[in-house]
Amino acid sequence: MNQGIVHAGKDLYVENSILHSDITAREQIFCQRGHIIGGRIIGGASIEVRDAGNRMNTKTEIVLGLNYLLEEKKQQLFNTKQELNEKKEKLLILGNELKARGYTNNPKIRIMELKQKNSLLIVNKQLEDINQLLLEIGFEEDKNREASLVVRNNLYANVTVAFGKYQRTIDANQHYVKVSLKDNEVNILPLF
Incomplete structure (x- = not known):
């Protein structure tokens, strides 16, 4: 594979070599008979290769564990959680104000109370x-700590x-080496 871009949902088996390519696999990458030279290779669980890099010291980047994807997702979830907590706080304040006024006979306030309670239930479910x-x-992060690169010949x-x-x-x-x-x-x- 030369100057390719590949994204695999699980494992990736390469018959010969990976040259200057952008490869991502969620689980494992097997390139046992070939080389990884140049480019960026990302494997979720493990990468097994005969040679990584070459004698010319070509810059090669190997990333294991997919942590960068998890970190992005984690940050997005924390931001959403913070927004939902703020929304929940506002809904609780609104509910307390509606109860304090005591206009339970007024149909408009009763409808507003029901909408507030429903919104609060939805926010709690989202949280x-x-x-x-x-x-x-x-x-996933714990599982990714077990990721490894196994080089069966040369790691340049x-x-x-x-x-x-x-x-x-x-x-x-x-x-x-591993x-x-x-x-x-x-x-x-060392492997042995």
């Missing part, structure tokens, strides 16, 4: 949904391996 999504993202210099905000640029050639995140540090361990 529950957002809290559930945030909980699921927390589980000038390859950047990133796990969310933690990244490491390889400064010397490595052979037969790159993973442990205790918020990018570790390179």
